[in-house]
Amino acid sequence: MSFSQYLRKEADAIWEASFNHPFVKGIGDGTLSLENFRYYVLQDAYYLTHFSRVQALGAAKATDLATTASMAAHAQGTNEAELSLHENFSKRLGITDEERQNFKPAPTAYAYTSHMYRAAQFGHLGDIIAAILPCYWLYYEIGERLQECSPEESIYKDWIAAYGGEWFRELVEEQIQRLDDIAETVTESDRQRMKELFITSSIYELQFWEMAHTLEEWPFGNEVFQTVTAEVGEKA
Numbered sequence: 001m002s003f004s005q006y007l008r009k010e011a012d013a014i015w016e017a018s019f020n021h022p023f024v025k026g027i028g029d030g031t032l033s034l035e036n037f038r039y040y041v042l043q044d045a046y047y048l049t050h051f052s053r054v055q056a057l058g059a060a061k062a063t064d065l066a067t068t069a070s071m072a073a074h075a076q077g078t079n080e081a082e083l084s085l086h087e088n089f090s091k092r093l094g095i096t097d098e099e100r101q102n103f104k105p106a107p108t109a110y111a112y113t114s115h116m117y118r119a120a121q122f123g124h125l126g127d128i129i130a131a132i133l134p135c136y137w138l139y140y141e142i143g144e145r146l147q148e149c150s151p152e153e154s155i156y157k158d159w160i161a162a163y164g165g166e167w168f169r170e171l172v173e174e175q176i177q178r179l180d181d182i183a184e185t186v187t188e189s190d191r192q193r194m195k196e197l198f199i200t201s202s203i204y205e206l207q208f209w210e211m212a213h214t215l216e217e218w219p220f221g222n223e224v225f226q227t228v229t230a231e232v233g234e235k236a
């Protein structure tokens with residue numbers, strides 16, 4: 001069994017919980033409220049901005065130029081494909097510039113992106129791929145499972161089409177192969193750490209649906225968070 005197949009098996013119960021989450025089911029059958037999807041789009045734009053930076057950190061940590069170029073292309077792809085999909089959704093959902101400017105990441109979005117930066121800061125490329133792979137792979141499997149669904153809301157149709165599409169499958173397969181190649185050359189303790197990063201990201205993926213389902217907020221209000229984002233110059 002390849003390392004990626006092993007990780008997929010270990011994460012199976014967590015992924016099943018994502019497949020069955022009311023937010024995901026609601027996209028498929030069209031019952032998800034647009035208020036929740038709107039909240040998700042704002043949080044996900046923040047998430048993807050940082051995801052793209054982590055991909056770029058992966059490019060910097062690669063030990064050969066071909067991998068650097070490929071990881072940099074992935075970072076650009078996140079920007080061009082996924083963030084532009086969100087641009088499109090934002091227009092259709094009437095998200096204003098003011099809303100974007102006043103946006104604050106919810107606790108889960110902040111924690112998940114911080115987790116990925118942690119992998120990038122302390123790990124090697126294998127750690128980065130392990131931490132970002134559920135983001136690719138889980139969404140692809142969700143897109144595939146929802147292919148047969150035909151929700152009335154066109155935004156949900158477009159979301160399903162994007163993640164179940166061929167372009168996304170190729171990206172996912174490339175990163176799975178990269179993880180397996182790296183896993184063959186590293187130590188058992190590296191593989192154990194990579195597994196933990198993969199499982200933790202899988203849990204955060206599940207939490208991300210829950211965050212959007214409950215419109216999660218900071219316990220003492222977003223103001224507490226204002227200084228943190230201002231200090232590091234974060235933008236959604």
Ligand SMILES: Cc1ncc(CN)c(N)n1
Pocket residue numbers: 044047048082134135136139205208
């Ligand atoms: C939280 C999250 N995870 C994954 C994806 C798919 N790249 C996404 N858009 N957002």
